[in-house]
Amino acid sequence: MAKLPEQRPESLGGYVVHGVPFPLETDPDALAFLKRMAPLQIEQEYRITYLHSYGQDSPWFAGAANRRLLATTDPVSGYTYATPRGNDVYTGAETEWIDITHRPAKVHAFTVCYFGSEEFLPECPYVLALIEYEGVNTLFLTRLMGLDPQQATLDWIGMRVRPRFLRNSKLKPTDVYFVPADSTED
Amino acid sequence: MRPVYVVSGGVSKFAKARPDRTFQAVVKEAYDYAITDLDLDFPTFTRCVDGSVASYFSDHFSRQLMAGIMVQDYLGLCPKPGHRVEGGGATGGLCLQEAWKSIASGHMDVCVAYGFETMSHVETWKGNEFIALASDVSWDYPVGGFYSGYYAMMVTRHMKEFGTTVEQMAHVSVKNHLNAYHNPYAQKRNRYTIDDVRNAPMVAWPLTRLDICVMSDGAAAVILASEAGLQRLQAAGAALQRPRVLLTGIGRGTDAMRMADRPHVDYDTFLRDYATEQEKSSDETRAYYKRLWDHGTRYPGVHSFRAGRTAGNMAYKHAGISNPLQELDFIELHDAYTSSEIQTYEDLGLCRYGEGGPFAASGKAFMPGLDYGLKLPAKPVCPVNPSGGLIACGHPVGATGLMQGVFALWQLQGTVDKHFGDRALQLKNPRRGAIHSHAGTGTYVTVSILEREA
Numbered sequence: 001m002a003k004l005p006e007q008r009p010e011s012l013g014g015y016v017v018h019g020v021p022f023p024l025e026t027d028p029d030a031l032a033f034l035k036r037m038a039p040l041q042i043e044q045e046y047r048i049t050y051l052h053s054y055g056q057d058s059p060w061f062a063g064a065a066n067r068r069l070l071a072t073t074d075p076v077s078g079y080t081y082a083t084p085r086g087n088d089v090y091t092g093a094e095t096e097w098i099d100i101t102h103r104p105a106k107v108h109a110f111t112v113c114y115f116g117s118e119e120f121l122p123e124c125p126y127v128l129a130l131i132e133y134e135g136v137n138t139l140f141l142t143r144l145m146g147l148d149p150q151q152a153t154l155d156w157i158g159m160r161v162r163p164r165f166l167r168n169s170k171l172k173p174t175d176v177y178f179v180p181a182d183s184t185e186d
Numbered sequence: 187m188r189p190v191y192v193v194s195g196g197v198s199k200f201a202k203a204r205p206d207r208t209f210q211a212v213v214k215e216a217y218d219y220a221i222t223d224l225d226l227d228f229p230t231f232t233r234c235v236d237g238s239v240a241s242y243f244s245d246h247f248s249r250q251l252m253a254g255i256m257v258q259d260y261l262g263l264c265p266k267p268g269h270r271v272e273g274g275g276a277t278g279g280l281c282l283q284e285a286w287k288s289i290a291s292g293h294m295d296v297c298v299a300y301g302f303e304t305m306s307h308v309e310t311w312k313g314n315e316f317i318a319l320a321s322d323v324s325w326d327y328p329v330g331g332f333y334s335g336y337y338a339m340m341v342t343r344h345m346k347e348f349g350t351t352v353e354q355m356a357h358v359s360v361k362n363h364l365n366a367y368h369n370p371y372a373q374k375r376n377r378y379t380i381d382d383v384r385n386a387p388m389v390a391w392p393l394t395r396l397d398i399c400v401m402s403d404g405a406a407a408v409i410l411a412s413e414a415g416l417q418r419l420q421a422a423g424a425a426l427q428r429p430r431v432l433l434t435g436i437g438r439g440t441d442a443m444r445m446a447d448r449p450h451v452d453y454d455t456f457l458r459d460y461a462t463e464q465e466k467s468s469d470e471t472r473a474y475y476k477r478l479w480d481h482g483t484r485y486p487g488v489h490s491f492r493a494g495r496t497a498g499n500m501a502y503k504h505a506g507i508s509n510p511l512q513e514l515d516f517i518e519l520h521d522a523y524t525s526s527e528i529q530t531y532e533d534l535g536l537c538r539y540g541e542g543g544p545f546a547a548s549g550k551a552f553m554p555g556l557d558y559g560l561k562l563p564a565k566p567v568c569p570v571n572p573s574g575g576l577i578a579c580g581h582p583v584g585a586t587g588l589m590q591g592v593f594a595l596w597q598l599q600g601t602v603d604k605h606f607g608d609r610a611l612q613l614k615n616p617r618r619g620a621i622h623s624h625a626g627t628g629t630y631v632t633v634s635i636l637e638r639e640a
Contacts, residue, residue, distance in 0.1 A: 121311055138447045
């Protein structure tokens with residue numbers, strides 16, 4: 001069994017304190033003493049819901065919700081973006097949608113996150129990966145599943161992978177994730 | 187453009203948390219230090235200074251919009267001109283360069299660049315979330331937004347592509363922590379071994395906690411002046427340090443917010459658009475790169491920062507530097523990760539792309555005269571992060587690039603002993619140094635050259 005950590009985790013929250021220590025009289029000595037007072041700290045909550053638009057990238061999310069992985073391509077140069085862009089950065093021209101769901105793909109780079117942003121802490125450890133698609137000029141950031149995070153190895157780079165889709169779309173880029181191409185589960 | 191002098195600077199003690207002061211008062215600590223070091227009093231300097239540039243990264247950390255004007259007000263600088271700059275981790279470097287522009291253009295004769303960050307107001311995991319919001323919130327953040335994860339992906343590719351090892355990265359951590367042992371402004375002043383670094387808790391494979399900088403509260407301020415500004419300060423009674431220090435070169439570069447979108451250019455494009463003058467002129471280096479490309483390397487991919495290379499090339503050209511390793515006496519660079527220090531060695535032309543790992547373990551970037559407990563095959567050539575860098579000093583984002591400017595100034599003035607109370611980090615007779623500030627996954631990068639007057 002692993003040793004307990006030496007430090008207990010810190011968190012906010014706790015008792016509400018009514019009554020703050022303060023000198024009974026504000027005589028010069030007492031006022032001078034205030035410069036030696038420890039700072040008061042209060043909690044301030046900040047919560048907001050945004051109505052976020054995917055704008056010109058919206059078809060990608062509609063495609064993922066329907067088990068299709070889309071990309072965009074410059075109609076003249078053929079420069080292709082795994083993460084879609086409405087316009088090509090070299091020509092400025094409007095791009096066109098293409099379907100890359102069944103193209104060969106492999107891991108370009110990856111990591112195993114044992115810590116993270118607050119929103120993703122419950123999912124640790126998770127594997128982040130950049131996917132390289134055949135005939136596509138840019139990479140795609142995703143989650144890699146079906147691997148043991150404890151067995152991370154550079155050999156994962158170059159591994160053939162294939163996309164899988166959430167059955168219940170959340171309209172997020174995580175509607176698609178990748179698994180080793182030889183994975184038999186579906 | 188007029189010559190720009192770096193006149194004075196100050197840094198607050200970087201700490202995990204500074205609840206004893208509001209951010210305005212923490213900035214004033216650094217600001218007052220810079221003024222006092224000129225032997226001026228507050229009202230006299232207020233009369234001398236023409237305006238300011240403010241630097242802080244995140245409105246989220248302080249939950250305060252327009253915090254810059256609150257600092258301007260607290261420092262008694264209203265109604266003088268001022269503005270805030272923001273560019274992620276490079277905010278401090280951008281701020282210094284904006285102040286440089288104010289002087290160089292003739293718009294101001296004395297300008298103060300100040301910066302801060304108060305990252306302690308939220309827990310570390312919430313802080314990671316705020317920082318990760320500096321990645322595309324449609325495509326990157328929702329996948330598991332975490333900057334250490336982004337940098338870990340870069341390094342797995344660097345390792346695969348070039349054979350870089352975790353032990354080479356750990357050399358950077360040992361070096362920077364030990365340097366900071368002699369820097370009283372640093373947040374973490376510890377002696378570590380390679381094993382300590384590798385056995386620290388894993389954060390994002392293969393980066394451990396000791397491969398990564400920490401969040402901090404802190405502030406820094408740098409005062410710049412023109413020739414006329416120097417005369418004005420002197421007439422007001424300022425004790426100006428000799429030798430004088432000039433900011434002789436600035437460079438900036440940018441890259442895509444989404445790391446996945448970076449290009450993978452061919453050999454000819456790399457050589458034409460990105461290679462340093464030194465690389466272009468060497469048959470051996472061109473052949474070395476040809477071999478890399480023949481084996482599949484493409485540039486910048488996710489293993490390199492073309493923004494850093496662009497900024498470096500631009501600053502070197504501006505300052506007349508052709509061989510940075512030999513012509514720079516030190517560099518304070520943005521080591522948010524040990525791996526990114528290695529990537530930056532390559533971007534700044536201290537070694538060739540792919541050779542950053544062996545360079546890290548060679549000893550060339552270490553300080554002379556310090557015992558790191560390591561067997562280093564080469565002598566120091568160009569110490570990198572003599573202050574301890576972000577990994578050990580801390581990284582209060584808006585202050586970081588300015589902190590580098592202050593430490594570089596003190597190196598070139600030869601006043602490290604006076605400010606640190608310790609001579610260990612004072613290089614012998616340094617003439618020229620570079621500071622490097624870096625944002626996002628390499629989205630904004632600045633390089634500035636500071637030079638002691640002959």
